[in-house]
Amino acid sequence: MNTTTLDTAPTAEKKPAPQLMLCEGNEAAALGVALARPDMVAVYPITPQTSLVEKLAKLIADGRMDADIVDAEGEHSVLSVLQGGALAGARTYTATCGPGLAFMFEPYFRTSGMRLPLVMTIVTRDGITPQSVWGGHQDAMTVREAGWIQMYCETVQEVLDTTVMAFHLAEHHDVMLPVNVCLDGNYLSYGTSRIEMPDQAEVDDFMGHKDVNWHVALDPLRPMAVDPLTGGSGGNGPETFVRYRRGQCAGMKNALRVITDMHEDWARRFGEGHRFAPLVEEYQLDDAEYAIMTLGSMTGAAKDAIDEARAAGEKVGLIKIKTFSPFPVEALQHALRGVRALGVVDRSVNFRWNCGPMFQETLGVLYRLGRRVPAQSFIGGLAGADLTVTTFRRVIDETRALLTRAPSDEPVWLNAKD
């Protein structure tokens, strides 16, 4: 798609002009991985992630990335291989989605329990069945209780920058958790945009010293049994198991602070074009009477609809979640401070509550506000369906109506025929 190389020689100026490129989201993710210099990647292709791992394979084959690549026989092996690599001290990466993520679930759960700082891109894809190869957040949402950090991107530039930052976050000693960078299948994976490549030397400085297996290792000089049988009802089994679970929760909690600091540091180093809201983005929210909530690439169209409504005199704002896991409770509580009605748009389904998963998570935050805020769940963009400005006009209208009438117990299905 482009002919520029990662290591273009800087110009004579002290600070070279940023290298501009045109690329798709999958390619941006691969370039972000290359900038983070992992030692090992393991891959198994699956739509819509395929062009990402093809790009990685090419970067390695062309000698532009110094990493071992393992073409495993399936996703379960992909993640298991990377666990071994991380235990041996390697910085590791993979990408998957949908059924691939489902096949990966056993080692997926173990990765966070072993506190291995892997990075995995989920090029989000809707759940099967019905058979579908198109975008949707169902895959990432389905594994949200497995202890991984999950950050959703809005733009191709954000994909690139967040991918690099994800390694820094995962390896932070106060965090030590695996990280998913979620980018929308179809809309971001194949969406082509202009990006600004961060300088490799500056990224190296940002990343600092690699320290992956200081807490657990496959090392003859410090022999240990990794993940021995722990728990049961006797002896110190129960308290030992609880100690590790609490440790995971502490790591997740620390991640909120580290993500915030890291985004600030990143923007300071690389410029305002690289500034992204770390947890929750507040858009046109200061004097907003009501607001809509979004996640991922749908936010672009939603912001256009907000601008349009603002121009028409509507006091409406937008809240975008970037960090979904750990859920940014305090940041969202702050964003909701003046909001009197809320519409939450999900690209996936919470089958238990008959609503969207982000809507259901947000209900807990609304409870903490201590005042009643009518809220409505909207579900749209399933299996690649488009969420347009017209869609968000409807979301804004129906959310405004909550100022004067009660919300429905049913979600609003945005792409339904009725």
Next chain:
Amino acid sequence: MSERHQHYPAWHLKEAGVPDDLCPVATEQSPMLPGDWRSFRPVVDRDKCVKCAVCWLYCPVQCVEEHAAWFDFDMKTCKGCGICAHECPQRAITMIPEAQ
């Protein structure tokens, strides 16, 4: 640490400054041996045993000991699986419940 084990060069998490709530690891060997969870033990009828060594060949934990005129088992490592009794061509081995 049991007397029957040699000390293993343990890596001390605490001395290395590693919090004990990260990855579950064990730096000491468990003192348990397979014999500690045996519920049936093999008993050899010395009159029937012909030292054919079929039990020795099949034993998954290699606990078969050779004696002058018969084979017997190391009860520290025998886990009581009963494969020896099943395979013995002379039917010389009986599995007896440990509770008896």
